[in-house]
């Protein structure tokens with residue numbers, strides 16, 4: 111049943127279980143809720159408005175979220191004022207961290223995060239994130255999504271490898 115012209119598009123899923131799907135024929139971008147398919151390894155068949163039918167695979171490694179306890183810093187995009195944070199979880203698509211006290215960070219804000227991984231080489235991850243979750247408590251919790259999810263980030267992928 112395999113046919114050679116069948117190429118599988120890889121879809122990256124964000125923290126809200128959405129993937130943006132670009133039609134290879136007409137370049138229309140559609141944001142779809144792919145949550146129900148997350149566990150499945152079967153390729154999805156996508157039909158675009160233009161009539162083009164193509165196949166896509168959910169990038170499952172993205173779903174693996176590692177619980178960590180790492181010290182890092184964040185700043186608002188374009189400012190040099192870094193604030194200390196404790197990173198609680200990390201995945202290829204995003205990060206969750208705690209900051210002291212209440213925060214003025216809001217959903218939709220763009221931040222830059224710098225985190226040194228606790229691997230042998232202490233790789234420093236520097237990434238832009240878009241804030242998706244803010245929970246105010248004694249310590250605020252902020253969850254964000256990496257802006258450049260298309261970039262395959264070798265060190266992070268290696269670090270997150272569950273095996």
Ligand SMILES: [Zn+2]
Pocket residue numbers: 133134135136137138158159160161162
């Ligand atoms: Zn199309």
